[in-house]
Amino acid sequence: MAHSLIRNSIKSINPKFLSTLSVHRSVRRLGSVAAAEEEQSSSSFTFSSEGDNVYMKAPAARRKQSSSVTMPMSFMTGSIVGKRFYKEVKTREADDGNGWTVMLDYRTLKTPAKRPLKLPTLSLAKAIAAEWEFQQIDGIRPFTMPLMRLSCTALERVPVTRPKIIENLINKFNQDLVFCRAPDDNDLTTVVHDRQVEKMGPLLCWLESEFGFKPVVYSSFFGGKQEDGLVMAIEKLLKNTDDCELAAIDAIAASAHSLTIAIALVHGKLQIEEAIELIRLEEDLQVDRWGLVEGGHDVDVADLRVQISSPVVFLGLSRNI
Missing domain, CATH: 1.10.3580.10 (ATP12 ATPase)
Incomplete structure (x- = not known):
């Protein structure tokens, strides 16, 4: 059922048409408390690498040797932010055997709180990996990653x-x-x-x-x-x-x-x-x-x-x- 929903949804949505959401009109404001908490805590997040990990964090003082890429926290902005900093996207089982993670090259993707993005099923992990694989070389388009946003919300914002x-x-x-x-x-x-x-x-x-x-x-x-x-x-x-x-x-x-x-x-x-x-x-x-x-x-x-x-x-x- 889920795979059928994905196929039908993808067929009905033109990526180029999605980009007009921010060009022709104001972006729809999300009314959910979870989304509001995300925007109140930070207007942007940063992808940074530490060893074998990639994590998202709130913006901090710029370091001289930073490999981070900053992009808006709201996944609905139609903006192109940063450049694609990875070549390969894949999934693998979590280190503790409980869930699945997404890999950007050799780095493990993490949440804004520096926790591994541990997903409950391989199907969801592959779908989120597909969102990252879709990103173009010229930049990352957060508004094309709704499953990534929902996963971060479910893993971090909802429990709190x-x-x-x-x-x-x-x-x-x-x-x-x-x-x-x-x-x-x-x-x-x-x-x-x-x-x-x-x-x-x-x-x-x-x-x-x-x-x-x-x-x-x-x-x-x-x-x-x-x-x-x-x-x-x-x-x-x-x-x-x-x-x-x-x-x-x-x-x-x-x-x-x-x-x-x-x-x-x-x-x-x-x-x-x-x-x-x-x-x-x-x-x-x-x-x-x-x-x-x-x-x-x-x-x-x-x-x-x-x-x-x-x-x-x-x-x-x-x-x-």
């Missing part, structure tokens, strides 16, 4: 900020995209309302059957108030996730503006394209009515597809699905 991540997700649950309905009292919004009822209805029914509480829908821009029982059930589910699963849910929810869609994707209730259709429902109706803006709507679709598909693929690879 888990309570904050869950709190942030629960706080935004009442404003979930799938609970919102456009007013049905005028010609301009009735079409949107009817499509929301049609497309969101099955997901709400699943949510009720899965957790035992009927979701509340609303028309207020500021959201509504869900039953405490439903909120507590969702919070319990999040607390029982492993680090990779929580990192995936957090990343999807930030891009989808919906914890419900994130959970449904992770639990197999929704496919990637179905999720994208729900997220873009209102905007796609506007495009159908007024037309598509080239360099705007099409870039948004490509950006969203990367943001939604990457965590799903990452989670599948981390479980060898």
